Amino acid sequence: MPFLIPALVLVGALCVLDLILTLGVVKRLRDHTALLANTSAVDTYTINVGEHVGEFTSSSVDGEEVTHQLPEEDTLVAFFSPTCGPCKDKLPKFVEHVERRGIARERVLVAIVGDAEESRGFIEQLSPVARVVSERSDGLLTAAFKVKAFPTVLTVSPDGVGGTVVTDNDVRLDAPAALAA
Structure with a gap:
């Protein structure tokens, strides 16, 4: 039981970090999509x-x-x-x-x-x-x-x-x- 709270805090921190990284990737993909849309192949x-x-x-x-x-x-x-x-x-x-x-x-x-x-x-x-x-x-x-x-x-x-x-x-x-x- 004493490990439950620290483990839960660690999992929560990892989820927040993952969310931040995912949002960064989505923003980067939107930037690249806009660049590609402005470039005619x-x-x-x-x-x-x-x-x-x-x-x-x-x-x-x-x-x-x-x-x-x-x-x-x-x-x-x-x-x-x-x-x-x-x-x-x-x-x-x-x-x-x-x-x-x-x-x-x-x-x-x-x-x-x-x-x-x-x-x-x-x-x-x-x-x-x-x-x-x-x-x-x-x-x-x-x-x-x-x-x-x-x-x-x-x-x-x-x-x-x-x-x-x-x-x-x-x-x-x-x-x-x-x-x-």
């Missing part, structure tokens, strides 16, 4: 809307020359990596998106970033609907479009003076045709 990992694409010249896997001077219409540009799980999930949606909207092959540019051997499956799926460039992570297209995360899907347009500007850096592949850009 798209802006962090790729080029921004309205920015000009850097200059590049490359060759597609079919031997076509690909440059920053794209066709005189909107062009869909995507970046996939064979080592990226979400890329494997998004790839069929991307192909379906292009086919569903009837986008001409010359208006679709895809960079497969990674080892050439691992990229083979991606290239086979994309070649019928897009001009495909295979490159390493430090490749010209990846640098020109400032891509830091995969998958990335953009829409670009000519700026009228020989350059290319980003018009959408968060293309929704699952949106209905009337709503998608």
